[in-house]
Amino acid sequence: MVTRNRKIHGARYFGPYPKIWAVRETIDQMIRAFPIRTCSDSSYKRAMDSGRPCFPGQIGRCGGPCSQKVTIAQHRAIVDQFVAFMANPDPRMIAQLTRDMKQASADMDYERAAELRDRIGALENVLESSAVVLPETVEADVFGIEHDELAAAVQQFRVRGGRVRGVRSWVVDKELDVSLGELVDSVLQSAYDGTEPPPKEIIVPELPEDAEALEQLLSGLRERGAVHLRAAQRGEKAALLQTATNNAKQALNLYKTRRSADYVSRSRALTDLQEALELDEAPLRMECFDVSHLAGTNIVASMVVFEDGLPRKDQYRRFNVTDSTDDTESLYQVLSRRLGYLGEDDLRMGDPIRDEAENVDESIELGTRRKPGKFSYRPNLLIVDGGQPQVQAAARALRESGVDGINLCGIAKRLEEVWLPDNDYPVILPRNSDALFLLQRIRDEAHRFAITHQRTRRKKDITSVLTEIPGLGAARVRELLRHFGSVAKLKQATPEQIQEVKGIGPQIAATIHERLHA
Template identity: 30%
Template sequence: MKDRLGSIIYVGKARDLRKRMSSYFLASRKTRADLKTRALIDSICDFEFHIVRNEAESLLLEGKLIKDYRPRYNVSFRDDKRFLLLKINPNDPWPRFQMTRLKKEDGARYFGPFAHSGALRATVDWLNRRFGLRVCRPREPGEIDYKHCNADIIRNCSAPCIGRIGHQAYLGQVEEACRVLEGKGKRGIFDDLRADMEKAAGRLNFERAALLRDVMDNLQKTLEPTRQFTRGRGVPTTVKPMEDLAELGEALHLDGPPKVMECFDISNVSSNHIVASMVRFTDGRPDNQNYRRYRIRTVQGQDDFASMAEVIRRRYARILLENSSADPDAEVSQEDIVEAQRRLAREGRARIVLPDLVIVDGGKGQLGMAVKELHNLGLHDLPVIGLAKQREEVFVPGRSEPILIPHDRGALKLLQRIRDEAHRFANGYNSLLLRRRMKESLLDECPGVTPRRKEALLEKFGSVARIKKASVEDIAALPGISVKSAETIVQWLNA
């Protein structure tokens, strides 16, 4: 679901899409809905839908889209937790299955992701028992590990640690288990399990029959064919980065599409927590490895203009410093600094590539400070704009009136995406710093200081050192802290 600006505000799935959509616009539904649902209904302006093959695919795609776009009205899947993968490393002496949520370039084989974690765990247990694979943690188990293991006794392991199975034979069992996870020979496995289940039921061994039934159900869920949805591949989308870049270049009258863009945002939770973020988009897509975050050092109090000046100065002074070693003749050259940086990038000698466009989150004030700092560094010709949130106005240097890009154009949506990503990254860093301060605080040992009081104290004063300097009256002014409690806090901290 999208709002009038084209931003994704909700992602959901349904077996009957018509029924699900119509339910949002029934008058009776809206009157019974909570405030959040009513706000969502009022914000809906457009829809985009994708058809998948089964329930597992819909769950995987829903989670992927929510993590990519972080819609305002979604609650589930917004954290960094991913669907389970199954990993086995053939380079280990005795390979074993391991569950993980992150795929790495470590030479291991990965299967998944899997939408049903419970079914996956049960399937892996069945595979380990059926093929006699080890489950112990040592990379190369031996006789000492065998003494503390009962898997061989209960016939769940082939005991490669004491040589009861040869190395090649064990690897053959591993390969057979991997073939099952790839879906090869699935029909034969289900036929065997079904025959065993019927035999057990015929012998009135209903417990065994129920167990085999559950094994088949879990295998069916785990081996159900699903596509791996990744951004830009496998997921249909209306986002067209290269077209949006070309359109943005024309709207801003640039020399060409801004293939590399950097956007800055300032986050103020209080005067004690001032941070900034810089996110980089390359070819219209997030370049996460080149994101940067900053703690503002020279600004006292909440001053977005001065904070923006500091982070712009630090970022581009660092780029010039890093690239100076690649161009030792730059100090005596008459070449423009921006053109010199572009030349180093073309020659592949630039350690950090100068962006084609700099974006600051804010209006004329933030833009003016950014332009001033870039001029001080000699980067007069570096394109820079300001994006104001209220009306999505684009401000450019030397022009009093903003550029108004229509809200349905891809150029503005691209600017919104990079601005929102910078905002998310800055707020995440601010939250991280606050959690660290709360966890690593002397206030944990202070009598009478509850977690809520500790949060209020750190929010107000910023650090334990400042709390020590505060008066009893200042501390007692906080909600939930009496004069007596404030006296106790002051006495304990200054003891």
């Protein structure tokens, strides 16, 4: 039977399986290989009384113990084979069935040989459905973990006989900002809560401080043998751990997206923000700003917009900062430019920051005035990525702009504190609150948008430098970047290594090396 109940007395469990279709597909193939009884007790009793096999027995999906086509002992042997293969899929069983098939064919028992042939094909399909990721002797659980300040996603791969036999995924809310090692300790204790014994080896991204004590605790859940925790750094196990971590990262992103898209959660988050920040009304339109740079160069800033708790990507903006001393000065410049576009009636004759912002909608001329673009919409709440210094810089820009009726706050990343301009102490929101979750999502989106823009600028900068070299056109520039994979590796390359690129001769290679290190 297929069930989610792990507490049926006397039952033998196999799994867990990632999807219900994976369970049914495995059962279908296994019944072809091992035709055991799957009918209900009432059908079995009726067949025993009548002496006629049930429908699965008539079509060959059951050995037929009810109609004495096979004896009870023979059927028990088939069940034992089923259990052994489900517990540890062993290719040697296929080899044994192949020998039996050849022997049956040699004995001219062709009907028996055909049955064994079908069983072999079914078992091969079962083995092919689970990829071989590690040596056949390996039995381990691999835990990939991706976390931020508020939540953690866990991806568990159950490897048995070198194959991934099950996948389990879940997301937990973090009550405290704990380290990865502490998170691993908590995850393992919750994963093995007594319903399923742990395997001999558990692969985790980082060992907790009390790894030895945790190993002893998990070893006590096994009938025999000890449990060993491993933090794989290289090889096949590390590659499998990276796959699990990537899956956990995608699961965390999906969790955030679903939670932010829930109407009830969004409404509750906006109401909680209004109360926590003491706003006159709910912040239906919020704009968040973040600054990104590389060692003080290529300074860029981003503005992301959330309306009714959802991102409005068509209204995102990017800014280039040509001259600045630090992040606070950059924030002051960007907010001054943004607020300078807001007037008393939110109308402007022109578009004074078109050169600085991207994706600004075209204005429509109406007499002597132009219809305001989306960039001129007045926000209810301005959010900056940072603590008290960044909030003070933003407050200075807000005061000097003369724009009233806009609230301001900042969210510091380390402790997830919310800072207000006139407060000496931060506002602490509950870690599992929808309001803090929404602020964090806005801040992370602004950070992502700024980083993406900065990387694009760096790529354009290096491309422009390369295209200025005589004899180096766009096609050769693309070939260089494709060959080395990144600008950093291209800068580290010697002239001889650069010369290995298709179309690059010794003279051009020497010029490229000289120009990049000028």
